[in-house]
């Protein structure tokens with residue numbers, strides 16, 4: 126395995142990499158999609174298009190000798206973000222108050238099987254969040270995937286509470302937060 130080449134994209138390039146992102150998703154979530162309607166490529170494509178349409182959308186794709194190995198993407202939450210709408214845990218109102226510049230949402234992180242446990246996932250995660258101007262990041266992790274939850278905790282993320290997005294078939298998630306270094 127050679128050194129990972131990480132390339133950065135923004136919403137202007139979303140159409141160029143859309144098929145690549147869908148292909149990697151289809152491979153990574155093939156097993157899950159057999160039984161979980163939330164994991165189908167069609168549903169994911171709708172979500173991807175919604176996210177990548179946003180001005181602030183950013184994406185990193187990892188390449189190993191020009192082979193795509195995984196990616197991560199997200200965008201800042203807008204003021205009054207629906208992101209927190211499905212939060213089931215009571216928290217002080219200011220914790221979920223969004224200004225449009227306060228929080229970067231890490232929407233997706235996935236790595237193809239041969240590149241798991243190689244540090245690739247962490248490198249993509251770090252590259253996506255590096256130099257972000259927001260004070261914090263947030264992500265949602267499926268409560269049925271405790272090992273992924275533990276992985277994020279080992280990377281410094283803290284659990285805020287339970288959240289079920291108001292989307293059909295959405296699972297119950299842990300909502301997590303990570304303080305971002307201030308520049």
Ligand SMILES: CC(C)(COP(=O)(O)OP(=O)(O)OC[C@H]1O[C@@H](n2cnc3c(N)ncnc32)[C@H](O)[C@@H]1OP(=O)(O)O)[C@@H](O)C(=O)NCCC(=O)NCCS
Pocket residue numbers: 153233234235236237240241242243244245246247265266267269270272273276
């Ligand atoms: C999450 C991910 C990027 C982490 O990659 P990594 O740092 O190389 O770590 P691993 O793949 O070893 O994952 C850590 C553990 O979580 C488990 N895990 C990973 N994804 C999982 C999933 N979707 N469902 C259930 N368990 C999962 C792994 O089996 C592993 O368990 P193990 O230590 O017993 O082998 C990678 O596992 C992945 O792409 N998973 C599928 C997509 C996904 O679930 N993304 C996270 C969305 S919040």
